[in-house]
Amino acid sequence: MKKSVLILLCILLALANCLPAAQASFVDGAVKADPLADPEDIQSVFLYQGQLYTSQQGQVFRKKTDSMDFEAIADLVYGEGAPDANTLPSIHYGSFLPDGETLYYLLGAHLFAAKFENTKLVLSHLYNLELDQDNGFVISNLSRIIDGVLYAPFASEKGEYIVIWKLGEKQARYIAMPHEVGYASQIGKYKDGIYLVGDTAVFYYNGKDFNPMFTYRSYDEVISINSCIVYQAATDTFYLTTGSYLYRIDNGKMVQMGVLESYVKQMLFLNENDLFLLHTKAMNVLNIHNVKMPKGVLKISGLQDERLIRSYNRLNPEYPAINVDSIQNPDPQMRAAAMKSADKADIYFSEITDNLDSLLRLEYIAPLDAYPALTAHIERFYPYVKKTLFSDGKPYLLPYNIYSYGFEGQLSHYAYNTEYWKTLGLHDSDVPKTFTEFVRLLEKLTDEKQDVLDAEGISLYSAGFLQDRLKMRALNLTLVDAQRKGSIPQFNTPELLSVFEQIQASQVLASLNTRPEEGGDESLFIETHDVIDIPIGYHVMPLSVYEGSTPYTLCTETVFYINAMSEHKEAAVLFAQTLLENLSKRSKVLLYADAKDTVQDESKIKGIARNEKRIANLLSEIAAEKSAGGKRVSTLEQDLRQLELLLEYKKNNTFIISPEELQLLNDTENHIIILQKELFEWNNEQMQVLSERMRSNNMKPKEFLSELDRMVSMMEQEGN
């Protein structure tokens, strides 16, 4: 009888141990944090007792079974025996290391056992690893505990090591990693040892030697190709992602299995069939037996926003698109070589100023006149956008974005604060119309209104090197004026010389960039990047070079085009069509003249929400730190101030393109010029030396302008 009771008790105990630890005691809503659904918020996940978890800001989140959301389930707290918190890093900087039924937490050099207790995950201190911290450090997020043994990459001045420490033993072993391993980026269980992902190959460490098993990329690809590797013990197979492809290793060779929608940060097998993928901007679960190679793959080069690729991929699973690289090199030779190479992309994104006329001349860009689905969209673009898309009467390019353009990447769109305008007693008639008027007004305000400026806390100007910017913008406008008249630009004219001399002689000391996002105040004048995205309360102030000249707003345009040598033209056209259909909904800058609805910038809305959440987290962290008498309060409060300023800036910027802004674009239509190529190579070395000499007053304005005339004349004679 006694024996059977004992057996029953043992069975009950065993069952209790097998149950997921205290799962039933997680109370919904006990932890207030919002669920995590955005992969950008999730750095890494861990698998524990068949469920996926992640942590953030001292809280643990678990993936819901019916969705990709991670809900908050517990707060990280120290249990008994924890060292003084002031000697430890912040509690959320550690890494979770599950080993069978046990969950460990590695924080700095301290190892804790983590155990769920209702809505808390209590960390009980186990060991101070006492690793040689002075001369190196453990890379905790890459460490693993496998069958009671800690494997931790250890970097020191002497080199890279693997620390192997059987939990509880007195001393750890330091194994120097061979040179060919390079930087160990991943460790996992493999047979009776571990596998170790090196720079270019995966190694098996059996306790004695490091044996290379397979190579997954070359040394040249280490920087450019992001890889993720996982081993499935049940089938004794390695799976890996390299770039946008999923591979499996078959006899030491990489066998392509399929295309993934974007780069993968982490992947984990949930069971024998399902692979969880944490992408840079998405999460999904993939059945490893259902992965197929699509009919073809559309390669996109230079697109920054992968959401568009995902939109297209949902519609076209048989012909998915991948972002092959982000070539931003404007060098026409490099681009021409890339477009005809074996590894060519089907669609390229680039700046319209990137010498595209040479690619058009070489017939490397496909004409779009045969695709009515695309040309129908072209009709809707603003006239100044539309005319940039054609060459010899045929459309070749498609717009993606426009923004204002300046010398050496500087901003050149000016606006004034209407509220401060009134405070300073200024009227509409005081709005400067020319650069010299602008400079004179700044001088006048500095001389006569300094007391008002000081009292009201108004800074005059929000960007540094005002004089240089004005001069360079004057040059650009002169250039465009000549371009529009079809004449060779003349810089050394009495008018421009006078503008240059007046700007140069002005004593206005523009403060350095103090945009609100960088912790500064609002100012009377600002420069903005986007054509339409002007902060609320500011009015655009078109400036002409001198009286009578046209106050153009110079813009550049991001365009995309189809490679004429592409073997997937139909799919490329479909991609372009998807993009154009989404453009009015997603684009930051509106390109369509006939759009009537307000347009929301989703990324900005998302950014604001993220910022608010970070502030809330930081506030709770500060409160906790204060109650614990921590030393980091002032540092955290500084971070908080920065975040609050950033939030204020983001909120004060328009993120909805309103009918008023549409009207603004329509009104300024005649002033907006999209530069299609750099007539003058402002950024070349010769030009930079020249402008530097002028800036440092080693060259007089007249000398500088005549030198420009000479160079432009030579370029013109060469046939540009």
Next chain:
Amino acid sequence: MRYKKRTVLMFITPGLLGLLAFYAVPFVWGFYLSLMSDAAKSTFIGLENYGKVMQNSIFVLGLQNSLLITAISAPICWAVAYILAVVLQRCSFNTNFVRSTLIVPYIMPSSAILLYFLLLFDWGGMLNQILSAFGIPRVLWLSGTMLRVPVIILYLWKNIGFCTIVFSAAMQSIPKALYEFADLEGISTIRRETNITLPLIAPSSFLVIVFAVINSFKIFREAYFIGGPYPDPSIYTFQNYMNNMFQKLNFSNVIAGAYIFALIVILIFALLYLLQRRYQHALS
């Protein structure tokens, strides 16, 4: 004999094939492309590209400058190198160290020495200071036509040493007895050089002038370091034009320009070769 021919053929075939594949075929193919509207298109337009390039004033300026700089610098280089070689030949002391030093500028990268040259020729540079010390007005060496002076001096500094070594090597093969005999006869130095040295080193002299001309075409490198892609018109060379056109993928202009230049170079060397042949014939 037949066996010998076959062996010779066997040995030269790889070389010939390489020459054919990497020089002859591209040369002919390039000429064909120069008759097309663009390197990527196949519309035959005849000599239109040549006409277009020849009418381009900046191409003509580049060509004129290249030829002018060659015409000035190559003969100076040849003459100074010859004189230096003669002086070295006549020196009673061991000149091995001097000869070794002469080759240093040739192997030194232009970029390394350029800053020094720019400082030397600057408005407040050493050269102008010397001029001022003698009461001569300063010269703006680094702008206008005077900019050719530092470029040519840089070229001479770089190439004279090498040419001197070539001359010296040739002079050393002349039997000393000839000079001793000339000395006994009381022949003047000029006659000795023109009647003994020059005829006996004629092939080497030709080689030196070829080197000097070829290297003068490479003066673009120095001009580019000084003035960038659009330097002062006085040092805008043919290669500036080619470089700028290549940057802009304007292949038709590049190809046509290259063939025009190749033709000019071939004519120059043909002329030099004929002169050398006639000179040697006259001697014999």
